Amino acid sequence: MSGFQCPYCSMVMSISDETYSTQNPSFYNPRVFSWNGDGTPADESVIEISFYKCPNCGQYTIIANGIGKMVRDVHVPIRPFSSAKQFPDYIPEAIRSDYEEACAIVNLSPKASATLSRRCLQGMIHDFWDIKLKNLNQEITALKDKIPSDLWSSIDALRQLGIIGAHMEKDTDVIVDIDPNEAESLIKLIELLMKEWYINREERNKLFSDIISTNESKQAKRKKTE
Ligand SMILES: [Zn+2]
Structure with missing residues (x-):
């Protein structure tokens, strides 16, 4: 092993x-x-x-x-009962709880897990990008020119798989199943978005404000000695 x-x-x-x-x-x-x-x-x-x-x-x-x-x-x-990672408090609670629930039921009900991942994605698009349109399809379309194209394609795939999970397909009478491994990949994508969007933004802001405040204190010292 x-x-x-x-x-x-x-x-x-x-x-x-x-x-x-x-x-x-x-x-x-x-x-x-x-x-x-x-x-x-x-x-x-x-x-x-x-x-x-x-x-x-x-x-x-x-x-x-x-x-x-x-x-x-x-x-x-x-x-631990679920494979959910702990994400920081500055990510909204509703988004973290959808994610944790998607992790907790991934083996029990992969379809319900995919549906929750989809809702989690929508929550992030509303909150992080401030995009709120008629439906998730339109919202993802509005995101298209804001993020890298490979990431956009995976997000659109997540949306479509989440629809299968929710039995919302109208134009087919075939029930497509989602297995735990597929639902797990959607969870991994959600984790990646939390990192790429929220955590990176937080770290970038912290770095910038550190540099600016370091410069301010150095400049103040320089003025004193002038
Ligand atoms: Zn350890």
């Missing part, structure tokens, strides 16, 4: 006895737990609980996976 990225501090840890351990609970007495010749557990109800301990921040990440043949549908993150 290669490294594992800590969801709390993003450090990649190497897997060793110090950072990783597993437990195997099951319906039956764990003392009679045994393995078949092919490496599968003899007990059909066995789940594997993996614990990761981050050597950098000390946080535990816990994940449950079904490995017995009757419970292989179990894939549950126990801690």
Whole structure:
């Protein structure tokens, strides 16, 4: 097994006895737990609980996976429950909460997750770009000459996938499904936009004001000595 990225501090840890351990609970007495010749557990109800301990921040990440043949549908993150990253408070709360909800339900309901990502995108276009038109389609069109064209195309794709999620397609009777990996990519795009738009703006403003105030204090000192 290669490294594992800590969801709390993003450090990649190497897997060793110090950072990783597993437990195997099951319906039956764990003392009679045994393995078949092919490496599968003899007990059909066995789940594997993996614990990761981050050597950098000390946080535990816990994940449950079904490995017995009757419970292989179990894939549950126990801690943290969702893969959502923590974004700073200067991003509006409504946008962050749509994003966190999209992360929390990505495996349970990829379609609902895609719909929330779409709403999150619309919230950012309203707030960050101050574009408010009749619908998201028009709003994204208005954004076209303001951002790089490859980014614009992905945003437009997110809009269309979110529509599939919301069952809002009128001109087709085929129900198209969105799988968790596709919904996950939309979440990654939202994360990228939070960074490219809000975080970069904040960092740029801070840098500019630092430089201006440094210059002001230097100029004031110079005047004193003149
Ligand atoms: Zn960590």
